[in-house]
Structure formats: structure tokens, C-alpha cells
Amino acid sequence: VTFCHEVPKVELHAHLNGSLSRSTMLQLQRCLADLGMTDKSNAFLDEFQMSSGDSINLSEVFPLFVIAHELTSIPQTLAMATALTLQEFEDDGCCYIELRSTPKETLHMSYKQYIEAIIQTLKNNTASIIACLIISINRSSQQQEIEIITDLAIEYHKKYPDLVVGIELSGNPAVGKFQYFVPVLTKAREAGLKITLHCGEICNPQEVIEMLKFKPERIGHAVCIHPLYGGNDEIWQLLCKSQIPVEVCLTSNVSTKSTPDYSSHHFKELYNANIPISICTDDKGVFATSLSQEYRICAETFGIDPSKLARISLRSCDYIFSEDKRKTLSDKILNFINKNGL
Ligand code: 5GP
Numbered sequence: 001v002t003f004c005h006e007v008p009k010v011e012l013h014a015h016l017n018g019s020l021s022r023s024t025m026l027q028l029q030r031c032l033a034d035l036g037m038t039d040k041s042n043a044f045l046d047e048f049q050m051s052s053g054d055s056i057n058l059s060e061v062f063p064l065f066v067i068a069h070e071l072t073s074i075p076q077t078l079a080m081a082t083a084l085t086l087q088e089f090e091d092d093g094c095c096y097i098e099l100r101s102t103p104k105e106t107l108h109m110s111y112k113q114y115i116e117a118i119i120q121t122l123k124n125n126t127a128s129i130i131a132c133l134i135i136s137i138n139r140s141s142q143q144q145e146i147e148i149i150t151d152l153a154i155e156y157h158k159k160y161p162d163l164v165v166g167i168e169l170s171g172n173p174a175v176g177k178f179q180y181f182v183p184v185l186t187k188a189r190e191a192g193l194k195i196t197l198h199c200g201e202i203c204n205p206q207e208v209i210e211m212l213k214f215k216p217e218r219i220g221h222a223v224c225i226h227p228l229y230g231g232n233d234e235i236w237q238l239l240c241k242s243q244i245p246v247e248v249c250l251t252s253n254v255s256t257k258s259t260p261d262y263s264s265h266h267f268k269e270l271y272n273a274n275i276p277i278s279i280c281t282d283d284k285g286v287f288a289t290s291l292s293q294e295y296r297i298c299a300e301t302f303g304i305d306p307s308k309l310a311r312i313s314l315r316s317c318d319y320i321f322s323e324d325k326r327k328t329l330s331d332k333i334l335n336f337i338n339k340n341g342l
Pocket of ligand 1: 100136
């Protein structure tokens with residue numbers, strides 16, 4: 001347990017509003033109350049975080065995020081949520097994070113103000129964790145919103161290339177078609193943004209093929225790709241050949257019944273096939289987990305010894321979107337490996 005906490009880790013798949021801890025949510029609530037704003041999340045706060053061992057269908061997870069969105073609907077609380085979440089990751093032994101979030105227009109802020117609130121927090125970050133932003137596009141969004149968000153992602157990437165490093169596609173995988181997003185993702189890519197896609201969360205081999213052929217820098221989940229888990233040989237071979245790094249989210253997949261239990265998680269197949277992987281939390285608030293807990297579950301379930309676990313973290317540095325930080329982070333983890341005789 002101590003080892004999983006102490007090994008320097010990188011987090012490459014964390015949705016801001018899904019990462020809010022109960023303590024953070026209570027602080028946001030207090031802030032809104034101090035500003036004289038009522039929020040409807042109060043009655044639902046207990047429903048946001050799942051109890052350990054509980055599971056719900058993936059489609060039932062998406063309405064839960066609305067509870068967090070109520071709390072981060074003004075710039076002050078959004079900035080606070082970002083700062084508190086970064087601190088929690090740092091306290092958990094995370095040395096680098098690519099936080100992701102979908103810009104939203106609320107009664108109190110524009111899409112631009114949403115991005116500004118997060119960026120300013122990242123800029124003022126006094127914690128030692130290095131933090132960047134990936135802008136999320138929700139699959140359920142309308143064309144106009146998708147274009148606004150992509151253009152803002154490009155604008156902010158130009159302004160803050162070290163902070164806004166990528167763009168990603170998330171939201172309910174049962175809604176929308178990947179092909180619909182190809183033009184905006186291509187535009188973002190041409191402007192220098194790196195791309196990660198939620199891929200194979202539900203069984204849809206045709207979409208997996210389209211996504212892998214698009215050659216994103218990384219993919220998230222990759223559940224239904226191996227033939228054992230709803231995929232097939234063709235897409236599995238395509239993934240093996242492409243060597244696209246996979247952001248693995250063990251507890252998220254088990255909690256949403258995408259995977260029946262930890263021991264039958266496709267981590268095993270990915271790892272044995274030497275597909276690049278990174279261990280991630282997805283939504284540490286909703287799924288009541290932490291990055292060190294995900295490392296511990298991985299080690300215990302699949303018999304990964306400390307030396308191998310540290311090397312999973314080390315190799316994750318090669319997949320981070322901030323290329324100029326890869327060496328510093330690798331050196332930090334290598335240092336830990338050498339100091340501990342791993
Ligand atoms: P936000 O973008 O509001 O900061 O974080 C919450 C959002 O992330 C959700 O509304 C949803 O669009 C996306 N998200 C969080 N977890 C998952 C997941 O497991 N799968 C998918 N496809 N999207 C997710």
C-alpha cells in the first residue's frame with residue numbers, strides 16, 4: 001500500500017467533474033452558500049459517490065455528473081474544484097496530471113470563462129504536481145457547441161501550449177458517431193493538439209476500427225477490443241499493430257459493469273501483448289478511488305511486483321502529451337526506482 005502511494009505516478013485520464021471528492025463538493029457547496037446561491041445538488045450529494053463494491057450500468061453514470069456540474073457552474077467554484085482536485089492528486093503521490101474537462105456554458109459563465117477559470121488555476125498552481133488540460137468534447141453535443149469548443153481549444157493551445165495540450169472525445173458512447181467528429185478532431189490535430197478518444201467502451205467494432213485508423217495519440221478504456229470481451233481478432237490485431245497507448249481505468253470499468261470483475265479485466269491481455277498502458281482513475285470521485293488505489297488493485301489482481309509497477313509508471317511518461325516534460329518526469333521515476341533498488 002505504501003509503495004503504491006510513494007511511487008511517483010502520472011495520471012492521464014481524469015475527468016475534472018468526475019474527480020470531485022466529497023470533501024471538495026462540500027467546500028464548493030459552502031462557497032456557493034456564502035455567495036447566496038442555492039444549488040440543487042444538496043439533495044443528491046450522497047448519490048454522486050458510489051460505495052465500494054457497488055456497480056451500475058455505464059449509461060446510468062452520465063446523469064450523475066449533473067450533480068457535480070451544479071457545483072462548478074460559476075468561475076469561483078470551478079477554479080476551486082480544479083485546485084482542490086490537483087492537491088488531492090499530489091497528496092496521492094501523483095507528479096503529473098492531464099486533467100480533462102468539457103467546457104460548459106452556464107447562467108454564470110461562457111465557454112471561454114470556463115476554460116479561463118481552469119487555466120488560471122493551473123497557471124497559479126503552487127503545488128509541485130505538474131498539471132495540464134485536455135479539452136473534452138461530449139459525444140452528445142450539438143454541432144455548434146462542438147465547433148465552439150474545438151476553436152477555443154485551438155485558441156488556448158496557441159496561447160498556452162504548455163497548459164492546453166490535447167483534445168478528447170467522451171460522453172455516452174451509445175450516443176453519436178465517431179465519423180461526425182473527424183473534421184473537428186482533424187482541425188485540432190493540425191493546430192498541434194494531441195488526441196485521445198474513449199474507444200471500445202461498448203461493443204462497436206466498426207467504430208473501434210475508425211478510431212484506430214484515425215491514429216489518436218492515446219485511447220481510453222479499450223474494453224471491447226479483445227475477442228474475449230466483445231471485440232474480435234481484426235480489431236485486436238489492429239490495436240496490437242498500432243501500439244496506441246491505452247489509458248486503463250480498472251475500477252471505473254468494474255463499477256460500470258463494462259468488466260464483470262477485476263480479475264477478468266482486459267488489463268491482462270493488454271499487458272501480456274505488450275500494448276503500451278497507463279493506469280488511470282477516470283472519475284475518482286464517482287468511483288471512490290485514487291491513483292494509488294488503482295496501482296494497488298492492479299498489483300494485487302495481476303501479481304505485478306513493485307519493480308514492474310514502477311516501470312508501468314515510468315513508461316507512462318512516454319505517452320504524456322507535454323513532450324518537453326517527458327524527460328524530467330522519467331528521471332524522477334527512474335531516480336525512485338534506483339533509490340529503492342527496483
Ligand atoms: P467534465 O467534463 O464535466 O469535467 O467531467 C465529466 C464528464 O466526463 C461527463 O459528463 C462525461 O461526459 C465524461 N465522462 C466521465 N467519465 C466517463 C466515462 O467513464 N466514459 C465516458 N465516455 N465519458 C465519461
